[in-house]
């Protein structure tokens with residue numbers, strides 16, 4: 312949190328991506344310079360990782376889903392036509408490849424608490440943290456789609472507060488495995504003494520909870536960070552409460568700096584109540600950029616990008632589809648739409664559009680325009696200063712095309728930000744947590760830290 316008398320604090324920058332064709336800005340994949348169409352080719356990601364690392368981005372942040380959007384029983388062809396998050400490949404697997412072609416950039420994956428057993432997930436993350444030498448982050452999500460839940464044997468998406476209770480137990484199991492199962496110095500690698508690990512320092516965790524029973528010990532030895540850097544993106548009261556206790560970084564999709572400020576202040580106040588320090592959580596706002604050397608050029612590029620907008624894509628992503636799963640025609644009056652997601656849209660439209668009937672198309676354009684900054688690098692830097700003044704610590708840069716959106720941001724905006732002291736010039740050596748917080752491990756005030764030494768009374772010889 313900068314104060315007016317001190318030198319500016321550099322913002323952090325993550326590249327927000329997904330291992331799919333159409334992630335956020337739907338329709339742009341049809342542009343000639345769009346290489347997200349080649350997302351199944353690992354070279355697309357290797358090439359992007361190298362561009363981002365050369366530009367000193369803090370992390371590559373992969374979103375993910377567990378199923379398709381919309382009603383599970385309805386037609387889902389719109390998602391296939393749009394390439395909208397289906398087909399999509401597993402980001403966690405991809406991080407293994409990216410870890411070996413990079414040295415500094417953080418690698419964040421999204422994993423839903425119902426998509427894998429916490430014992431297996433904790434092992435995968437520890438393995439990746441070893442491979443990457445401590446650069447892994449986990450975006451903890453609880454699921455958004457009925458179809459995703461059905462893919463894992465449930466009839467529908469679990470009820471909201473129950474999803475967060477589930478997440479509470481899930482992270483608890485992983486903290487026990489990452490933080491408590493292996494003491495420091497447990498690996499001795501003593502060739503002469505013929506002892507690889509010290510049995511007195513490796514413990515079973517005997518977790519018994521509502522959903523999981525995990526004996527342990529954790530199979531991997533401690534990785535450089537032990538627990539990966541923890542991201543979370545919920546904005547509801549339960550979401551903020553979960554974040555205030557567990558997250559080290561929160562991903563915001565706030566519509567403007569004022570809303571971001573309120574959300575940041577609320578989450579930080581909750582964190583303090585939970586015994587943590589306000590600066591233990593960093594806030595990243597999602598923003599996309601249209602950059603021109605002049606305002607005219609920026610406006611021209613905006614027009615070009617808008618020509619490729621798929622209204623169907625934005626509407627399908629927002630679940631503005633009829634009961635059969637078909638996207639409403641854009642000129643449909645919003646009042647004629649029947650969907651359980653309509654209420655929020657109607658409220659927004661009645662406040663924003665007062666001179667005519669709000670249409671379904673207005674919602675698609677709202678999604679396209681929200682969190683979008685159009686201008687010269689200097690104008691963009693001015694706006695980022697305003698976001699920083701609202702309390703954000705970093706930006707998740709949302710792309711239009713891969714790798715062009717990131718390349719342009721690196722070439723045009725980052726130099727201006729560096730001149731203003733608002734972007735880092737070099738990486739801090741070490742793990743991702745070291746780079747972001749100046750420490751390799753969770754701080755003592757984090758709930759995961761309470762498991763350090765907690766199982767010491769459980770030696771291997773039981």
Ligand SMILES: Cc1cc2nc3c(=O)[nH]c(=O)nc-3n(C[C@H](O)[C@H](O)[C@H](O)COP(=O)(O)O)c2cc1C
Nearest residue numbers: 374375421452453454544545546547550562563564
């Ligand atoms: C900016 C942003 C990015 C998100 N990315 C993902 C994602 O990649 N995968 C996912 O399953 N959920 C994602 N979510 C959904 C959240 O994890 C959460 O389920 C959703 O915001 C509803 O939670 P809430 O009711 O606490 O606000 C994202 C949410 C936001 C705001």
